[in-house]
Amino acid sequence: MTSVISVPPSLDDHSFEHVFEQLASVPEGEKILVDARHARWASPYGLTALLCVAQSRAERMAFAVPEHADTVSYWSRTGFFRHAAELYDMHGTVPRARDAHESDVLLEITPITKSDDVHGVVGRIQQKAADILHGQLNLDTAITGAFGMTLSESCQNIVEHAGLGGWVAVQTYKYTRRLGRRVVVIAVCDAGVGFRKSLESSPGHRRSDRWDDAMALEDAVLRAVSRFRHGDKGRGQGLAGIRRFVGRWDGKLSVRSGTARIAITPEWDEDVPMTEGLPFFPGAQMQVTIPERLGDAPVRPRTAGASRARPR
Amino acid sequence: MTVNIDVGTVLRGTVCDLYSNLVTRPTGAAVRTAIEQQVIDMGASVVTTIDFSQVNLLDFSCADEIVAKLLLRYASDDGLPGFLTFRGIHEGHIDPIETVLERHALALVSWHEGAAELFGYVDDDERSHWEAVRDHGPIWAESLAPILAVSEAVAAHQLDRLRSRRLIMRRDDGFAVPGTVARGS
Numbered sequence: 208m209t210s211v212i213s214v215p216p217s218l219d220d221h222s223f224e225h226v227f228e229q230l231a232s233v234p235e236g237e238k239i240l241v242d243a244r245h246a247r248w249a250s251p252y253g254l255t256a257l258l259c260v261a262q263s264r265a266e267r268m269a270f271a272v273p274e275h276a277d278t279v280s281y282w283s284r285t286g287f288f289r290h291a292a293e294l295y296d297m298h299g300t301v302p303r304a305r306d307a308h309e310s311d312v313l314l315e316i317t318p319i320t321k322s323d324d325v326h327g328v329v330g331r332i333q334q335k336a337a338d339i340l341h342g343q344l345n346l347d348t349a350i351t352g353a354f355g356m357t358l359s360e361s362c363q364n365i366v367e368h369a370g371l372g373g374w375v376a377v378q379t380y381k382y383t384r385r386l387g388r389r390v391v392v393i394a395v396c397d398a399g400v401g402f403r404k405s406l407e408s409s410p411g412h413r414r415s416d417r418w419d420d421a422m423a424l425e426d427a428v429l430r431a432v433s434r435f436r437h438g439d440k441g442r443g444q445g446l447a448g449i450r451r452f453v454g455r456w457d458g459k460l461s462v463r464s465g466t467a468r469i470a471i472t473p474e475w476d477e478d479v480p481m482t483e484g485l486p487f488f489p490g491a492q493m494q495v496t497i498p499e500r501l502g503d504a505p506v507r508p509r510t511a512g513a514s515r516a517r518p519r
Numbered sequence: 520m521t522v523n524i525d526v527g528t529v530l531r532g533t534v535c536d537l538y539s540n541l542v543t544r545p546t547g548a549a550v551r552t553a554i555e556q557q558v559i560d561m562g563a564s565v566v567t568t569i570d571f572s573q574v575n576l577l578d579f580s581c582a583d584e585i586v587a588k589l590l591l592r593y594a595s596d597d598g599l600p601g602f603l604t605f606r607g608i609h610e611g612h613i614d615p616i617e618t619v620l621e622r623h624a625l626a627l628v629s630w631h632e633g634a635a636e637l638f639g640y641v642d643d644d645e646r647s648h649w650e651a652v653r654d655h656g657p658i659w660a661e662s663l664a665p666i667l668a669v670s671e672a673v674a675a676h677q678l679d680r681l682r683s684r685r686l687i688m689r690r691d692d693g694f695a696v697p698g699t700v701a702r703g704s
Contacts, residue, residue, distance in 0.1 A: 322543040322544075322545045322546065323535075325542055325543050326535070326538055326540065326542060326543065326546070329540050329542050329576060330537075330538070330539075330540060333540075333575070333576070349610060349611070351611075352576055352610075352611030352612075353611070353614065355540070355542075355576045355578075356542075356576065356577075356578045356579065356614075356615060359540075359542040359543065359576070359578040359580075360578055360579060360580065363542075363543055363544065363578075363580060366543070367544070440622060440623060442583075444579040444580075444583060444618060444619065444622060445578075445579055445580065447618075448578075448579045448614075448615065448618060451614075
């Protein structure tokens with residue numbers, strides 16, 4: 208018997224929970240068809256997480272491609288089908304691979320398995336990021352470096368902690384439903400070991416009764432705990448830096464791992480800080496959203512401590 | 520003697536000749552190891568200046584591996600000899616560098632357009648004494664004390680703290696910020 212997983216028409220980090228829910232109810236070893244025929248739109252999170260779905264089971268899954276020509280065309284431009292064809296048995300008309308040259312695809316879906324991939328991603332995105340962040344989203348030029356840093360640290364989490372390759376994609380689009388403004392979104396997803404198991408592998412880890420995916424996410428995202436922290440005080444700064452980055456640029460950070468999801472939420476969003484008891488999915492799925500700056504809205508200063516140097 | 524080490528050149532020579540971004544921890548570790556080897560090979564340099572001007576992007580991992588761990592090597596008892604300063608630090612480098620300095624309770628001296636700046640974890644007394652040494656040095660505690668309206672003992676204590684953190688150096692003519700050109704030279 209084949210279990211059919213229906214992909215919602217609009218696929219973002221919230222609606223993807225329906226996919227995870229359906230997947231969790233399918234026993235290991237059973238045949239699965241991921242049915243995206245009725246999908247019309249997908250965020251970078253949705254597309255990268257779809258690739259992770261294929262990696263989450265030993266059994267190769269089937270994938271029914273979207274029926275709508277515009278959707279197929281857009282997914283193709285993001286590089287989705289090129290990677291999906293390696294992971295899924297594809298059903299439907301898959302267009303020939305084309306280069307992502309559209310301005311809304313800032314970084315097409317890119318596999319991350321080793322440190323060199325991170326160099327490639329950061330190097331490739333820089334000029335285009337500067338043009339889009341400053342030119343289209345009206346953000347201060349200072350964001351470009353910090354954006355590259357965030358991208359680098361997000362991808363390094365895969366290399367250092369996932370134990371399995373993952374995916375990154377960066378895209379701009381108009382976020383009509385919640386914001387009515389353009390946003391730039393970084394999605395970094397993997398189906399690896401996840402935060403809880405990663406932190407459990409640290410020699411300094413002490414398991415408590417409360418220890419679960421939610422606590423592991425709190426440790427990693429809010430308290431900068433890293434599995435390498437034992438004996439190396441400098442570890443764990445990547446996620447803390449990402450958190451400061453989204454705070455400074457009025458952005459949002461969400462990270463899902465295992466059965467929990469944590470969100471650092473700005474005023475324009477109503478997401479809850481922590482969601483527990485979600486259907487289990489391996490690895491970590493992260494999304495960073497930075498909105499367009501309206502008019503001359505001030506940029507929040509960097510977190511300043513007494514010890515900071517005087518500004519130049 | 521002052522020795523300059525261009526991090527961009529080290530990056531391209533040790534990791535990949537196409538890279539201009541200091542990102543990822545393995546890259547940072549490779550660059551730091553190469554810098555340490557250069558310092559050891561060059562022998563008794565008094566001041567080593569690490570030049571970031573050819574580095575486009577610096578992430579937290581590389582800031583930690585290069586800046587923090589080099590400073591820690593200099594600070595350890597059996598560590599590298601002399602003083603470490605930095606130059607070419609631009610606006611985009613400051614956040615990751617200050618973050619790792621605070622994490623490790625470290626501070627560094629950076630040269631920017633001919634002027635020295637102090638970054639990182641220092642208290643107000645350390646900063647005021649350091650700035651006075653920068654502005655008036657080379658200087659001894661007895662001359663520094665009236666400038667800051669503190670006792671000579673307090674000035675001497677603060678200078679000793681800064682010297683032990685290698686943020687100032689003791690010369691024949693008084694305390695000075697590392698990298699300061701000696702008078703008359």
